Amino acid sequence: MIEVRNLSKYYGNRAAVDDISFDVQAGEIVGFLGPNGAGKTTTLRILTCYMPATSGSAKVAGHDVLTESMQVRSAVGYLPESVPLYHEMRVREYLRFRGKLRGLDRAAREAAIARVTNKCWLRDVIDRPIGQLSKGYRQRVGLADALLHNPKVLVLDEPTVGLDPTQIRETRSLIRALAADHTVILSSHILPEVEATCQRIIIIHNGKLVAQGTPEELRERITGETNLIVEVRGPQAAVADHVRKLGGVTDVQAATHDGWCRLTVAARRDVREDVFQLAVAQQWPLRELRREVASLEDFFVKIVAGARAHDGPAARD
Amino acid sequence: MRNIQAVMQRELLALFCSPIGYIVIAGFLLITGVSVWWTDTFAPGKPATLREVFFWTPWILTVIVPAISMRMLSEEYRSGTIESLMTAPVSDFQMVLGKYLAALVFYLIMLATTLLYVVLMGVYGNPDWGATAATYLGLVLIGALFSAFSVFASSLTANQVVAWILGWVPLLLFACLAFFVVRQVEGVWRQVFQQVNVIGRFDDFSKGLITTDGITFFVAATALFVFLTVKVVESRRWR
């Protein structure tokens, strides 16, 4: 449904998007993840035909964004990051105006407005001027506008920013429900958000694609680095020394608190049983022994930090 | 077509929802009203013509018309609404034309209010209907040109006030001062100022002198600025 090939966008001679390629299949929900300034909004703006790319190509719903811009625009519903709306218009007036631009005739327009009013919980504010609405309600008006013409592809730039927790949950389930007959690409810099709604995650940083895959696939890439947390009562130096000698252990960090020695053990294999046997043999009471499963959050932080370290020297020359 | 109409309707709605629309109409009525009184047009025994009443109108329009359309594109840029407009299936040309037509329709409504003076003139005197019609044709053409230039000015900046200034300063300098300058200069410049001499051209109209040259100038200049606006809007995408 979306095909992006070697896409780059330069502002002056500064790359905001740098040679990105990815695909989105029909019916997929894809999360676009990256820290501030990563180039998410820029990429989405190219996909929605707001601005042309400097180089590379992109196809949305089978049409090229540059040469078949009108077809792409008809197929896409877009919620821009800043949710721009005409403050002097009433919600209904605004949706009517957008419906006209979308080429809906009067009957289809009114039906569409009724549908999105329901879906986006707008019934209470439908006749109020947009300028008087709270941020969350404006966000919903923007979302309603994006859904108005029942587009094949939905492009949502940070759709849940500014919503209250209940609304965030409802918006997420709305987005998941939409995936049945829409393709959704949404951006965010909050990982749990993307993890909760998306089937696939694309991580970009400094305009470069640094990782992509399902949440499970991404998590798998870090299970090799699982840490073991051990808490025993014993002399710190001796405990750390014995654990370090266990086969497969690569790193041990120890700290003592109230007589309990807390170890963080990195190992290439599962050493939980060995640690237990060791504690028994040495008669050290053992009160905690667990594997710390790295979260995607850690993965994200690591990837971004890694990309940063990697970029550092390159940016200087 | 539907797109152009949708954009136009929205602009007109915005004009009539904001104080600026009413201020502009009230100001225009006040100034023309004062000039009717000042020139003593309806005094018995005077030749019944609106030439004197409307003599200063192009000067007033240089300030007033840019106020009508100053926010049409600048405000879209400032508030970011241009992003949802330019990602909807509307071509840049349709968008610009819709906005331009809204400015023109608003101007025509404003101009229509002055028909009251024509009615009064018909009641109290024996007006020269041909010259009056030609005067109105001139006013319509001036409004069409000034509106196009003002929408163009609005596309150049994201600040309404700057757009207003970018609208009236060149209009005043070129279109109106040319009326005086044209006699002071020689050669090529004389030809240039003769061409852009809007006041002089309007004066011909108000004498009842309609020329193809006059109409061609206004229509061509209007089309040029609508075209330039489309180009500016297009080029802004590349930034």
Ligand SMILES: Nc1ncnc2c1ncn2[C@@H]1O[C@H](COP(=O)(O)OP(=O)(O)OP(=O)(O)O)[C@@H](O)[C@H]1O
């Ligand atoms: N109009 C512009 N002119 C110049 N530089 C820009 C412009 N828009 C964005 N940039 C730069 O391009 C880079 C990418 O910006 P972009 O808005 O795409 O980031 P983002 O991932 O959406 O960030 P955020 O999470 O803050 O929304 C940034 O470094 C930004 O400064």
Ligand SMILES: [Mg+2]
């Ligand atoms: Mg962004």
